[in-house]
Amino acid sequence: MGNLIGGKKGGATNRPPAHAIVLHGLTISAPTRAVWLYLLQNGFKVEMKAIDLTKGDNKTEEFTAMNPLGKVPVIQDGATTVYESQAIVRYLAKKYCQGKGLGGKDLAEQTKIDEVMCWATTSFYMDLGYHVVYPQIFAGIPADNPMVVNGEKGMRSSFDLLEKHYLADKNFVCGNNATVADIFLAVYVSLVEWLAYDLSPWPKVVEWFRRVKLEPHWKEVHEAHRAFSKEKSGTEPEQPEPPKPAEPEPKAEEKAADGDEKKDEKAEAAEGEAKPAEDAKPADDAKPAEAEDTKPADDPKPAEDAKPAEEEAKPADDEKPADGGDKPAVVEDQHLKPEDATAAKDEKPAE
Numbered sequence: 001m002g003n004l005i006g007g008k009k010g011g012a013t014n015r016p017p018a019h020a021i022v023l024h025g026l027t028i029s030a031p032t033r034a035v036w037l038y039l040l041q042n043g044f045k046v047e048m049k050a051i052d053l054t055k056g057d058n059k060t061e062e063f064t065a066m067n068p069l070g071k072v073p074v075i076q077d078g079a080t081t082v083y084e085s086q087a088i089v090r091y092l093a094k095k096y097c098q099g100k101g102l103g104g105k106d107l108a109e110q111t112k113i114d115e116v117m118c119w120a121t122t123s124f125y126m127d128l129g130y131h132v133v134y135p136q137i138f139a140g141i142p143a144d145n146p147m148v149v150n151g152e153k154g155m156r157s158s159f160d161l162l163e164k165h166y167l168a169d170k171n172f173v174c175g176n177n178a179t180v181a182d183i184f185l186a187v188y189v190s191l192v193e194w195l196a197y198d199l200s201p202w203p204k205v206v207e208w209f210r211r212v213k214l215e216p217h218w219k220e221v222h223e224a225h226r227a228f229s230k231e232k233s234g235t236e237p238e239q240p241e242p243p244k245p246a247e248p249e250p251k252a253e254e255k256a257a258d259g260d261e262k263k264d265e266k267a268e269a270a271e272g273e274a275k276p277a278e279d280a281k282p283a284d285d286a287k288p289a290e291a292e293d294t295k296p297a298d299d300p301k302p303a304e305d306a307k308p309a310e311e312e313a314k315p316a317d318d319e320k321p322a323d324g325g326d327k328p329a330v331v332e333d334q335h336l337k338p339e340d341a342t343a344a345k346d347e348k349p350a351e
């Protein structure tokens with residue numbers, strides 16, 4: 001998705017503020033990661049305030065004054081406080097992106113994105129997070145518990161829907177560019193990595209998930225998530241590396257020089273054949289030089305939509321920069337503990 005500000009690359013009038021947006025959250029929490037990614041991908045400065053759910057930071061008077069639901073994430077934008085991840089990104093899009101910051105060039109496309117966002121949060125995340133992953137990870141509920149079994153049924157139908165409908169003929173769920181719907185869906189999907197759940201029955205979902213992981217800032221936002229997944233499942237989730245930039249064509253004179261070098265090499269080789277070196281290795285050990293050169297490149301094909309980080313929106317230059325600088329504050333790695341996973345214990349959705 002890269003930069004969504006203004007619909008086009010960093011539109012001149014639509015800019016994030018110079019001050020940092022304060023994000024109260026937990027780095028492994030899926031909705032926190034969705035908001036954090038949204039902020040970074042759209043050029044906002046972020047000041048992360050770690051909320052440790054295991055210590056009840058979300059139940060303090062101070063926190064519930066910001067969010068009476070006692071849940072992360074919450075943002076503070078100057079004097080404005082917003083909770084609920086979808087409400088947060090909509091607020092930011094309306095305030096700083098003239099409503100266009102969620103992807104989609106017109107009302108029809110934006111409405112398609114809204115549809116997926118609603119489905120992702122009310123149905124997909126409920127099955128996947130609240131009925132399958134959280135109960136097993138935070139409350140030690142076994143996989144054969146009826147709630148988990150039913151949740152998994154729903155989750156599998158959602159993966160089928162993604163595979164056969166949303167991703168049947170496009171790279172991302174709402175078209176060939178990533179939108180905020182991909183961010184939310186992908187952070188929810190990432191939760192199955194805590195269980196090392198096998199996604200191979202849905203190959204298009206697997207490919208899409210890899211593509212979203214290559215979007216700007218995914219890797220840094222998911223550091224704690226990867227560590228937590230490894231701790232819980234014994235397997236570190238794959239983080240694909242971005243494709244290497246194509247090497248520039250050598251200039252004419254370099255080509256010529258290269259040609260001369262090759263000639264010299266050939267001459268040396270001919271000489272070598274005539275007079276074998278005393279310490280030469282036996283023939284069957286020797287690896288022909290050509291074998292290296294002719295090896296096909298195994299780099300992944302560059303993602304069509306991948307955008308360099310430099311394209312990100314810059315903060316408005318008519319405001320003073322925030323003290324926080326443009327790097328997100330380093331947050332402590334926190335882990336939810338089973339006894340504090342109220343949602344899982346209560347076996348009811350958070351919403």
Ligand SMILES: N[C@@H](CCC(=O)N[C@@H](CS)C(=O)NCC(=O)O)C(=O)O
Binds near residue numbers: 053058084342343
């Ligand atoms: N619908 C909310 C869900 C937020 C949510 O469930 N947050 C969890 C962490 S992932 C939380 O704060 N749980 C604490 C609790 O329920 O006490 C959103 O999208 O922001």
